[in-house]
Amino acid sequence: MFPFDFLVSLCSSHSGGSCDAKPPPPPIASLLPFVAIFLVTSTVAHRRILPALSTLIPPSHDGDDHLLPTHAPAALRAAHSDYARKTPRRRAAALAFSSTLGLAFTLDLVVPGLVVCLVLLIPWLEVMSIVVGSGRSFARDAKGRAPRVTWILQLLLFSTWLFLFWSVGGALRRVEIDSSDASIMRASLDRIGIAGVCIMALLSGFAAVSAPWHTFGSPASRRPVSDADIARKQAGLEAAADMLVAKRHRLQVLENKAAEASSATSSVGFVGKMFSSLRGISSEEAEIRSLRLEISGLETMRASLEVGLSSMLARKLAKARAASLAGRLLSMPNYVFSVYCIFRVFTTALAILRRMVSPSSDITPADPITRTLSLLSTHYDPSLDKDALARQISFLLSGVILLLSLSSVLQTLTLLSRFAPSLLRLAQANLALLLAQTVATYVFSSALLLRSNLPAGMRGAVGDALRSSLEPAVVEAWFQGWFLVGCAATATAIWVGRRISGDDDDGWDDNFAAEEMGQKRS
Template sequence: MWPFSGCGKDACAAPPRPITFTTILALVPFVAVFAAASTLAARHIYPRLSTTHNDRDGEDHVLPSHAPAALRQVHAEHGAKSMQRRAAIMTFGATVGFAATLAALILAEILEIVDARAGELTHEVTVPTLLFLLVIMVPWLECRSLVSATGQSFQRSAKGKLPRGAWGLQLMLFGGWLFVFWSLGSVVPNAPSGGKAKARGAELDTYRERITRACLERIGVVGISLMALLAGFASVSSPWHTFSDAAARRKRPITDGDVNRKQAGLEAANEMLLTKRHMLQMLEQKASEPSQGGAKSGFVGKMMGSIRGGSGDAAEMRNLRIEIAALETMENNLASNLSILKDQRNAAVRASTRMGQLFLIPSYVFSFYCVYRILATGLTTLQRSFSPSSSSFSSTDPINRFLGVLAKHWDPKLDQIAWARTISFLLSGVMLLLSANSVVQTLHLFSRWTPQFLHRHAQASLALAAGQVAATYVISSALLLRSHLPGQVSSVVGGALARGGPLMSPSFADSWFEGWFLVGGMVTATAIWIGRSVSGASDNDLGDDYGMDDMGAKRA
């Protein structure tokens, strides 16, 4: 018996239904969703997420900030031709496209507006491809970006040999990711696999279905963990910046002169960095060229060279590398400060009008809700540690209960508490979107004392990470819907993912999400406090970084 055949031990499965013209027409909406989502992600979202990485083209060619538009266009076209950038764009677009297609498929099957054969074909293409992207392709590119951020190069040497160090580190990181990913299956209680699935009546016919089910189970755990961490991060960032920015505006208003001076300082730092890089490139090119007098130098010349401890060019290159590293750190700090200043200046301008003050009310309400959610989740987690039968936060939160009542009013047969639990997870994504500005400011604060290679890796992998989070969020939401919806609808949602029983219990999803939510909130609060303490609360936004503000004032 072939491992991927549809035959069992006793009989073969029924042949698949033929593809008719009606099936092809039913597939058109899903193809359109994939094409629209992937095109939007690749052409519009990816360039916005990778703007900080656009000054490099993959070949160590750096573009200055004051370069003309024509040169920037040529530079961007040259950088878009690199294989690594093409792979990242295609992977990001495909991940977002297949995630949107899976969401459309689940919604269509719940509403019962999709052709059965078209749904099967969409499932057979979407789910395996999305799993391959999330488990293999995206982590592989992220590991490659991390290795490149450490200074390793994947280009062949002059003799045509592969860089063993870079590829060895790449394989080690990717192997570690696969080990951690597969080990996540052990944290899910009563995870059905193999014999357990059969005991539950979930007959998994092929090895492919078992692998798909195992990957979905682990992606569900990763998705819930990521969304919980990001929701905790957003729940702390939003009230912190809402209240601290208001206090800072009252203490010292930010003027356009402050922004212009910081902008000029950043441009001065960029020019210094470009000059140092150009000098280093010239020296490295000079050192790589064979010396004309090298053949004439004998034993005496080599001995004198060893006594001098190396040429002056080698020492100068070492000094230039140290200066470039310091200037890169300075540039990142100045860019972070400039972004924060611009945001605070825009907020101050909006707050100076009555309409702007009116629009500030929802942000304060949202910030108070974030504080309430953190405190309530901590209290329910503490109660659950003493009494495992106590209710979760999702069943007591007033917003979740209100939306659950609306869902029950729409269909009295639905479980109100179960829907409140699902809505609680869906609201975590809404919280992350509503607090996007505060999250960006917090990331700028963290970037000041983040190691340089991690900062470069975050810049290069931001788009891939965003697509990965979006796809895992869709799969995790579908798994929670499968656990909470009535039997008929639950089987429909399960058919869009994998066959078999539920992949995780609702109680495990609640405790796992709330635990990581608190971890994300506590880590964010600690990091903000450390960042403010290290940088100085008064110098974070308006301070003179490395004396570049004075230089910027002279340039302005």
């Protein structure tokens, strides 16, 4: 995470020269490697990772009232996609995504910039996406006036986020904040560190339950997937997309007509406005409301169909691999990984129970992989602390759990998305921003844990460089608790979902798709 020479120079400045260290290099020369890392990471994130994530966003609507039918030619699709990438909101999101990933990999030099991205910039863009998803628009009207209600809602939600961010951290740790920038930065990063630990623990708990469930216990993973099932799902998805384009176009026409009518009635006197208000809503306004509800339902169904289709394709590919001996051998790591996830859940629960019985003891959950890696590391360097190293490896393996169980996570989301479709749609719209937040907070939380294996003087120096005062024991305890919360919540959600939907994971989407296709033909 940090170069050794840089850590030694920090230790020298922190402990009054208690460490034997050489003088630090000139400031400009020492900055060049970190600037290069930031530029390379940001460029790769902007040119490689973001285009790959953009393919998950539905291409028929660019968020700027420009609609594109699903049967449009390739040249028109390319022009539409190029225009969508150049919209101000997409450019701001792309800049925030690449900058956040770049700042996360050059953490020690750009801590203030990372705080601005994680606390201000990315939440501002996410709140803007929520406001736009609710039917509001930030575009100016025909007279060039800004939408006052939309901006008031944006500022209100963003202020609520800032209040929750600060108040939750204050309830967690009583941090006294004075007027200096350093103490505010330290308190902010304490909250970001705890948030990163909680997020990674919840996501790892979600993945640690999803992987064994879809490997051993899910009926859908054992059910064969035929080409007819995939074709039916694909037909339902195309029908939903076509109907969505048609209804959005109709809504756009009615909204333009309503805007022209409102601008025409603005010159009417007081008596005319009073009589128009007494008439109630017109048929066009009622149709606009109805179309918005239908569009919301179609967006929900399309998102669920997309996730369901990708899940069915993954299951079919897995069944094809399992038909051969080589495929069965290649699938063995999945079973080993699922067994490790189960063992990890039990060891974490046992560590929490032991901590409840003996709060003063320092207990680290010891699964075989974590213990083996820590023992090998101590053979390489006997001065390392085995318990501290086990804590670090345990937290780093949580990221590995999340990375290796993405397929199971997507299949679990397919089951849960039907009960919270709006959250799934919102997550798809902010996928790049959410990923940047998760990566940045994970890097910062990992840096906090890595302090525990350093000498005392260097440990304090790294804490000063990170502007954080959180102790590794606090971070570990919070991670274990939230990891079990994520496991319990995921297991409960899967059980409730199975009780409601039964054994048929795909029937819900297919039934609604058939209804929508029938409406389209009629």
